[in-house]
Amino acid sequence: MTRSRRIRLQALRFVIFALAAAFFLVPIGAMFEFSTRGIGINSARTFSAWAAIPSTPELATAITVSLELALITSLLMLGLLLPTMVWVRLRLPRLNRIVEFICLMPLTVPAIALVVGIKPLYIWISLNFTDSILALSFAYLILVLPYAYRSLDAGLAAIDLKILTEAARSLGAGWGTVMLRVVVPNMPTAILNASLLSASLVLGEYTFANLLNYENLQVAIQYVSLVSAGTSIAVAVASLLFAFVLLMILSFAGGRLQVRSPGQRA
Amino acid sequence: MGTITRAAATGVEVRLEHLRRVFAGVVALDELSLTLAPGELVALLGPSGCGKTTALRLVAGLDEVTSGKVLFGGTDVTTLGANRRDVGMVFQAYSLFPHMTARQNVAFGLQMRRVDEQERKRRADAMLELVGLSGFADRYAHQLSGGQQQRVALARALAIQPKVLLLDEPLSALDAKVRGRLRDEIRRVQLEVGITTLFVTHDQEEALAIADRVGVMNKGRLEQLGPPTTIYTRPATPFVAEFVGLTNRIEGDVKGGEVIVRGTRLPLVRPDTPDGQAVALVRPEAVSLGSDGDAGGDAGGGPLVGTVIAVAFLGATSRVTVDLGDVIVLAQMPTSQASAHPAGSRVRLTLRPDPVLIARDETAAAEA
Numbered sequence: 001m002t003r004s005r006r007i008r009l010q011a012l013r014f015v016i017f018a019l020a021a022a023f024f025l026v027p028i029g030a031m032f033e034f035s036t037r038g039i040g041i042n043s044a045r046t047f048s049a050w051a052a053i054p055s056t057p058e059l060a061t062a063i064t065v066s067l068e069l070a071l072i073t074s075l076l077m078l079g080l081l082l083p084t085m086v087w088v089r090l091r092l093p094r095l096n097r098i099v100e101f102i103c104l105m106p107l108t109v110p111a112i113a114l115v116v117g118i119k120p121l122y123i124w125i126s127l128n129f130t131d132s133i134l135a136l137s138f139a140y141l142i143l144v145l146p147y148a149y150r151s152l153d154a155g156l157a158a159i160d161l162k163i164l165t166e167a168a169r170s171l172g173a174g175w176g177t178v179m180l181r182v183v184v185p186n187m188p189t190a191i192l193n194a195s196l197l198s199a200s201l202v203l204g205e206y207t208f209a210n211l212l213n214y215e216n217l218q219v220a221i222q223y224v225s226l227v228s229a230g231t232s233i234a235v236a237v238a239s240l241l242f243a244f245v246l247l248m249i250l251s252f253a254g255g256r257l258q259v260r261s262p263g264q265r266a
Numbered sequence: 267m268g269t270i271t272r273a274a275a276t277g278v279e280v281r282l283e284h285l286r287r288v289f290a291g292v293v294a295l296d297e298l299s300l301t302l303a304p305g306e307l308v309a310l311l312g313p314s315g316c317g318k319t320t321a322l323r324l325v326a327g328l329d330e331v332t333s334g335k336v337l338f339g340g341t342d343v344t345t346l347g348a349n350r351r352d353v354g355m356v357f358q359a360y361s362l363f364p365h366m367t368a369r370q371n372v373a374f375g376l377q378m379r380r381v382d383e384q385e386r387k388r389r390a391d392a393m394l395e396l397v398g399l400s401g402f403a404d405r406y407a408h409q410l411s412g413g414q415q416q417r418v419a420l421a422r423a424l425a426i427q428p429k430v431l432l433l434d435e436p437l438s439a440l441d442a443k444v445r446g447r448l449r450d451e452i453r454r455v456q457l458e459v460g461i462t463t464l465f466v467t468h469d470q471e472e473a474l475a476i477a478d479r480v481g482v483m484n485k486g487r488l489e490q491l492g493p494p495t496t497i498y499t500r501p502a503t504p505f506v507a508e509f510v511g512l513t514n515r516i517e518g519d520v521k522g523g524e525v526i527v528r529g530t531r532l533p534l535v536r537p538d539t540p541d542g543q544a545v546a547l548v549r550p551e552a553v554s555l556g557s558d559g560d561a562g563g564d565a566g567g568g569p570l571v572g573t574v575i576a577v578a579f580l581g582a583t584s585r586v587t588v589d590l591g592d593v594i595v596l597a598q599m600p601t602s603q604a605s606a607h608p609a610g611s612r613v614r615l616t617l618r619p620d621p622v623l624i625a626r627d628e629t630a631a632a633e634a
């Protein structure tokens with residue numbers, strides 16, 4: 001009785017997993033199939049669309065720029081959010097709700113509304129300071145706040161922040177040292193999660209870049225698709241796979257770190 | 267190891283002057299003044315919420331005073347940050363850094379002081395040896411028992427050769443046996459290092475056992491400060507009498523600087539107590555028992571005759587509960603004596619004429 005139930009449960013799990021996998025993989029598979037088609041109907045499979053990626057200068061720069069944006073945004077996010085959250089928890093616990101509310105707000109505002117609001121600012125920035133695309137990272141910082149906040153919040157909740165910081169302070173550590181030597185090493189998973197979520201969000205971002213007239217990866221894919229559909233699809237597949245890899249690192253390395261952090265660390 | 271203990275063996279005088287801390291209208295600490303002599307161990311004793319932790323945090327610089335001063339060796343450190351104060355602190359909750367080994371934990375403070383790596387390791391190992399944990403240097407906190415963790419925390423606090431050692435109920439999370447052992451160990455280490463120490467606890471036995479002087483706190487105020495024996499035998503206020511040790515509350519009559527409790531005259535700690543009905547606070551050790559027959563033909567027993575209703579064996583001593591009819595009285599005595607009075611036997615009580623206090627609520631009522 002229980003045995004057959006267990007088997008049924010297993011089967012159900014498998015079906016759900018297979019459906020979910022199909023939901024994600026079929027479109028990607030189809031894209032991959034499309035990107036490797038030859039010109040004629042009967043022509044052989046070819047990777048020429050893929051090979052064209054590095055030789056399409058627009059794409060190459062867009063990829064670098066998007067990776068840079070992802071990195072800068074993650075660093076900005078950590079530099080801004082982590083000290084703020086620690087400080088609020090230790091010194092201004094009453095503000096905790098407000099900070100949470102502010103951080104989660106970007107979720108409730110449609111990207112298009114944000115862009116319209118932020119556009120004049122970016123025009124001003126590009127006129128007065130820099131027209132570098134890297135300025136986009138400030139806008140992205142807002143976009144990644146909710147995800148990063150959630151992740152860091154979970155990490156901070158899991159450690160006894162007050163006791164650990166006070167112990168470190170009384171042993172002579174300044175606030176910088178407390179952050180780098182005590183807080184960060186005790187929540188590696190949360191920090192990794194927050195960074196990778198931010199990075200994958202930035203890599204897939206289109207609306208902001210497009211409407212603010214910057215050319216990031218997704219915008220470049222869009223342009224290239226006008227010229228060569230195969231290449232643009234190839235890049236899209238590549239960037240999706242890259243995001244997948246990031247998320248895999250997140251779940252696997254994250255799990256490993258969690259086991260390691262209290263135990264095996266040199 | 268010897269070099270460390272010698273080097274730190276010069277304790278510093280620690281002064282708290284009129285320390286006050288108010289949290290949003292709540293007075294957590296009220297005008298606490300206390301001077302610790304170099305190398306002295308003072309225990310702050312008091313019920314939960316009386317401001318002990320608050321006092322310690324002010325000394326450590328982890329919290330800011332509302333008013334008052336903290337001086338180490340004559341230097342005002344009131345506005346100095348916690349990381350520049352040179353205090354070693356052991357917390358009530360486990361506070362080892364989970365991502366570091368015991369040795370790394372102990373060496374952390376030395377690293378903050380830019381001690382070079384070899385010296386760090388040498389001193390960390392010496393400190394671990396001092397607390398009896400030489401073999402545990404490479405263990406992480408989760409691989410240590412609670413008592414071991416607190417000993418590492420003690421080693422960590424001492425490794426920086428602090429001016430002051432602050433202990434905030436370091437033993438409260440441990441079971442009774444470990445607690446007793448570790449308490450003695452803390453005292454041994456403290457004497458060996460010679461460091462001025464403020465030890466906070468709500469356990470009166472712990473305070474009396476370990477301290478040079480005990481400060482009893484109540485509602486943010488220091489009620490009495492003195493050597494353990496004085497605190498126990500000559501409590502200055504009814505609160506201290508009731509908080510430190512068990513106390514019987516027996517009704518009596520105050521008259522001319524004495525209280526007459528059921529025919530026995532007892533001197534008063536405060537002879538200026540106004541005359542009238544009052545409740546005297548009598549220690550169980552001041553009550554001794556005799557068989558009812560001992561009194562001979564005292565007309566069927568005096569007012570201090572009752573029935574034993576329970577005998578609690580505490581080891582070398584026993585506590586006997588006697589029902590006097592209208593009041594229950596506890597008596598504590600060597601077990602050999604207590605065994606003569608099993609439950610159910612009639613006994614006659616004798617009160618030793620130690621100075622006693624009058625319970626405060628009754629005096630307050632009498633004054634009103």
Ligand SMILES: Nc1ncnc2c1ncn2[C@@H]1O[C@H](COP(=O)(O)OP(=O)(O)OP(=O)(O)O)[C@@H](O)[C@H]1O
Nearest residue numbers: 289292293294313314315316317318319320321468
């Ligand atoms: N950060 C704070 N904000 C508001 N009130 C506080 C704060 N810290 C302490 N208090 C209050 O101050 C009083 C004294 O607290 P404290 O922690 O010093 O007590 P304690 O003697 O250490 O008690 P325990 O034995 O339970 O640890 C309490 O009434 C407490 O509620």
Ligand SMILES: [Mg+2]
Nearest residue numbers: 318319320434
């Ligand atoms: Mg406390």
